[in-house]
Amino acid sequence: MSGPKLQATGLSFGYDPARPVVKDVSFHVDAGEVVFLLGHNGSGKTSLLACLSGAQRAGAGRVTIDGRDVHAMAPTERAQRIGMIPQLHVAVFGYDVLDVVLMGRAPHLATFSAPTREDRAIALESLDRVGLAGFHDRRYTQLSGGERQLVLVARGLTQRCDVLLMDEPDAHLDPRNQLRVLEVVETLAREHRLSFVVSSHAPNSALMFADRVLLLRRGRTLALGSVEETLTEALLSEAYAMPTEVVTKTVNGHRMPRAILPRRIDRVPEAIATMTLDPGALERPGSVLATLVQASRTQPQRILVTGSRGSGKSRWCERLVEMARRRDWRIAGVLSPPVMDGDRKVGIDLLDLASGERQRLADVRRGAGEGTTTERWRFEDATLAWGNDVLRRASQSLPQLLVVDELGPLELQRDVGLSAGIAAIDGVQQGLACVVVRPSLLDVALKRWPDAVVVDVED
Amino acid sequence: MPPLNGAGTGGRAASGRDHAEHAGVASARPWRDVLTIVALASPALLGVVALTLGFYQISVLDVARSLLSSVLPAAAAEVPEIARRLVLDVRLPRVLAAMLIGAGLAVTGAVFQGIFTNPLVDSGLLGVTAGAGFGAALAMLLGADGVMVQTAAFAFGLFAVTMAFLGSRLYRSAPTILLTLMGILIGSFFASLTSLLKYLADPLDTLPSITFWLLGGLTGIGWRSLPLLATLTVAGAVFFVLVRWRLNVLSLGDAEATALGMHPQRMKILLIVASTLVTAVAVAVGGVIGWVGLVIPHAARMLVGPDHLRLIPMSLALGASFLLTIDTVSRSLLPSEVPLGVLTGLVGVPLLIALLRRQGAGW
Numbered sequence: 001m002s003g004p005k006l007q008a009t010g011l012s013f014g015y016d017p018a019r020p021v022v023k024d025v026s027f028h029v030d031a032g033e034v035v036f037l038l039g040h041n042g043s044g045k046t047s048l049l050a051c052l053s054g055a056q057r058a059g060a061g062r063v064t065i066d067g068r069d070v071h072a073m074a075p076t077e078r079a080q081r082i083g084m085i086p087q088l089h090v091a092v093f094g095y096d097v098l099d100v101v102l103m104g105r106a107p108h109l110a111t112f113s114a115p116t117r118e119d120r121a122i123a124l125e126s127l128d129r130v131g132l133a134g135f136h137d138r139r140y141t142q143l144s145g146g147e148r149q150l151v152l153v154a155r156g157l158t159q160r161c162d163v164l165l166m167d168e169p170d171a172h173l174d175p176r177n178q179l180r181v182l183e184v185v186e187t188l189a190r191e192h193r194l195s196f197v198v199s200s201h202a203p204n205s206a207l208m209f210a211d212r213v214l215l216l217r218r219g220r221t222l223a224l225g226s227v228e229e230t231l232t233e234a235l236l237s238e239a240y241a242m243p244t245e246v247v248t249k250t251v252n253g254h255r256m257p258r259a260i261l262p263r264r265i266d267r268v269p270e271a272i273a274t275m276t277l278d279p280g281a282l283e284r285p286g287s288v289l290a291t292l293v294q295a296s297r298t299q300p301q302r303i304l305v306t307g308s309r310g311s312g313k314s315r316w317c318e319r320l321v322e323m324a325r326r327r328d329w330r331i332a333g334v335l336s337p338p339v340m341d342g343d344r345k346v347g348i349d350l351l352d353l354a355s356g357e358r359q360r361l362a363d364v365r366r367g368a369g370e371g372t373t374t375e376r377w378r379f380e381d382a383t384l385a386w387g388n389d390v391l392r393r394a395s396q397s398l399p400q401l402l403v404v405d406e407l408g409p410l411e412l413q414r415d416v417g418l419s420a421g422i423a424a425i426d427g428v429q430q431g432l433a434c435v436v437v438r439p440s441l442l443d444v445a446l447k448r449w450p451d452a453v454v455v456d457v458e459d
Numbered sequence: 460m461p462p463l464n465g466a467g468t469g470g471r472a473a474s475g476r477d478h479a480e481h482a483g484v485a486s487a488r489p490w491r492d493v494l495t496i497v498a499l500a501s502p503a504l505l506g507v508v509a510l511t512l513g514f515y516q517i518s519v520l521d522v523a524r525s526l527l528s529s530v531l532p533a534a535a536a537e538v539p540e541i542a543r544r545l546v547l548d549v550r551l552p553r554v555l556a557a558m559l560i561g562a563g564l565a566v567t568g569a570v571f572q573g574i575f576t577n578p579l580v581d582s583g584l585l586g587v588t589a590g591a592g593f594g595a596a597l598a599m600l601l602g603a604d605g606v607m608v609q610t611a612a613f614a615f616g617l618f619a620v621t622m623a624f625l626g627s628r629l630y631r632s633a634p635t636i637l638l639t640l641m642g643i644l645i646g647s648f649f650a651s652l653t654s655l656l657k658y659l660a661d662p663l664d665t666l667p668s669i670t671f672w673l674l675g676g677l678t679g680i681g682w683r684s685l686p687l688l689a690t691l692t693v694a695g696a697v698f699f700v701l702v703r704w705r706l707n708v709l710s711l712g713d714a715e716a717t718a719l720g721m722h723p724q725r726m727k728i729l730l731i732v733a734s735t736l737v738t739a740v741a742v743a744v745g746g747v748i749g750w751v752g753l754v755i756p757h758a759a760r761m762l763v764g765p766d767h768l769r770l771i772p773m774s775l776a777l778g779a780s781f782l783l784t785i786d787t788v789s790r791s792l793l794p795s796e797v798p799l800g801v802l803t804g805l806v807g808v809p810l811l812i813a814l815l816r817r818q819g820a821g822w
Binding site for chain 2: 092096
């Protein structure tokens with residue numbers, strides 16, 4: 001029989017139905033597959049697992065195993081198909097390891113019966129499979145965290161089900177034990193065709209062990225797909241509302257993600273040569289800027305304006321625009337001046353340099369947002385559409401100065417947002433083209449425009 | 460520092476220690492097995508011994524002959540009539556009652572500790588003891604005695620737990636926590652009502668009898684009290700023994716038990732109802748006898764570990780032996796009979812402290 005093993009379709013769930021914590025999530029697990037659930041605290045991972053296990057009934061949508069509705073099954077039957085391996089906990093009673101593993105036989109035994117010799121044999125075999133042969137008469141409470149987690153995996157095996165759900169198996173474990181537990185999971189999936197759904201707070205675990213990843217954000221699917229498709233800087237930054245860096249390694253010509261790190265400081269990489277330019281130098285013949293302007297009459301000259309957050313990238317562009325206006329240049333493109341409330345930045349406007357028209361581009365996010373989002377800002381889709389029109393017209397008007405403020409991860413990594421800005425910079429025939437780019441995206445921008453001059457406004 | 464060496468040394472040290480612990484557990488088992496068998500057989504042995512003891516000493520042989528006389532009339536001829544009457548009509552019902560009450564309180568303590576995942580509770584948690592105490596006091600204040608007092612105690616014990624249960628249903632979340640909270644509240648409420656009754660009672664006549672009843676004791680127990688006590692306790696014990704392996708699964712908590720295919724709420728309600736019936740009848744017959752339900756399951760765990768497959772039978776056996784021993788000491792060795800509830804506390808608390816010390820880290 002083909003088809004997915006476990007399938008969730010349009011799943012929504014909330015402890016209070018008015019406030020769903022899982023919203024319209026669909027995904028599946030095939031036999032022998034390991035799917036990781038990643039997402040911020042409260043993103044709905046545990047609730048989703050509870051729905052998949054049948055412990056919680058979904059408000060909408062359904063969960064099927066081999067095509068059969070999980071919620072229509074009797075609890076014992078369900079527990080023969082789907083096992084739940086809970087988060088590592090301290091047990092109150094110090095059962096022997098074998099007793100803990102034997103509890104996996106519960107769905108196979110009648111209420112008034114106790115495990116038989118065969119049940120014991122199955123439990124011992126399960127212990128052997130997770131590498132804990134000989135641990136049967138140890139006390140569960142005296143094992144190390146990694147061993148306890150493996151005992152719970154063995155209990156799941158003893159349950160003899162096809163799908164095992166694991167709630168943060170790598171939590172509270174040192175790196176070696178995380179590896180040990182997840183290697184067992186990998187082996188069981190490969191060699192015994194067991195399916196795993198693993199929730200985790202460790203994207204690096206997913207990088208190493210996931211066949212596919214479901215990224216959740218505020219209960220919704222942010223991304224679903226292979227490791228390469230889902231564990232990208234843009235998606236992870238959005239999923240965790242934190243600038244994230246994916247360190248890659250090139251193997252046989254393929255760039256392979258190797259590690260996921262939080263990005264603490266957004267600073268120009270040392271390998272990239274930058275220069276300091278003052279917009280005022282436009283007035284001074286012989287200055288670098290004046291030389292660039294000279295050259296731009298025959299060949300387009302691209303400038304990447306960079307610097308850390310708040311260093312004055314937009315202000316630098318504004319000053320250049322002022323200088324250009326004095327000289328009556330044809331100016332086109334967009335600036336994104338901040339909207340301040342006191343000394344707090346509460347919004348971003350978008351200013352069409354050709355017409356002077358101004359629209360609100362983004363507001364600081366408050367609460368859950370729909371539509372195109374980054375970690376801090378909620379964008380007006382109408383303004384984005386207008387901005388893209390402005391930028392398309394800008395590249396056709398043969399400006400002497402084209403400004404695009406700014407191209408961020410949305411544009412450069414996901415091709416959304418003000419993506420017409422990329423085409424505008426690509427398409428300039430002559431003149432100066434200034435693009436505001438944050439330091440972390442310089443390598444992406446330089447790959448696109450290798451001959452661009454990088455101006456660091458902080459220098 | 461070469462990290463591989465560091466990790467290697469750490470690993471070896473850890474596994475060395477693990478092996479030592481492992482060996483310690485394994486070598487402790489043989490003498491435990493012997494002790495387990497002795498413990499399981501103890502109620503029968505102690506029962507015979509208890510029948511011989513009292514102000515009038517009766518030999519083991521005469522006790523055996525007396526017991527046989529009910530089925531073999533020929534045996535009766537060889538025993539003095541007074542010894543036979545003492546064994547059959549006075550001591551035997553009391554010995555049986557002590558064993559049944561001890562077994563009932565101990566096994567329901569073990570059951571409650573399992574389903575509430577809390578080794579520090581007993582079956583009085585939901586208010587059955589406090590309710591029964593109030594029922595008995597009320598009956599005595601109204602001038603009832605004997606069976607009426609027992610009936611009132613039994614009825615109010617059940618009533619208190621029902622109140623706690625219904626109270627917890629008023630709210631929709633975390634049923635176990637709320638049930639515990641409601642039990643404690645209802646128990647305290649009935650304890651206050653009992654104090655009120657004692658305040659109202661005649662200090663020369665009714666107050667001493669209420670106080671004495673509340674301290675627990677089996678003085679004057681006859682065959683009349685036994686049918687209900689035996690029926691409920693034996694039926695409860697059979698039920699607990701049959702479902703005892705499920706208690707392991709229940710002790711993991713509701714979420715895990717559900718994932719393992721159980722209806723934890725349904726099973727818990729059945730177990731609470733059975734435990735409450737057993738406890739209520741024990742309190743109705745023997746009065747408030749504390750500590751048995753708390754101490755005995757711990758002692759049983761020391762012997763056989765926390766696995767309920769072995770823990771439940773062991774709690775039954777040790778509970779029966781413990782209360783029988785206490786009651787026999789009380790009635791035959793002490794100059795005057797000390798209330799059972801007092802003695803179980805005086806013996807149970809130091810015993811629990813010693814057990815906790817032995818137990819160390821885990822239960």
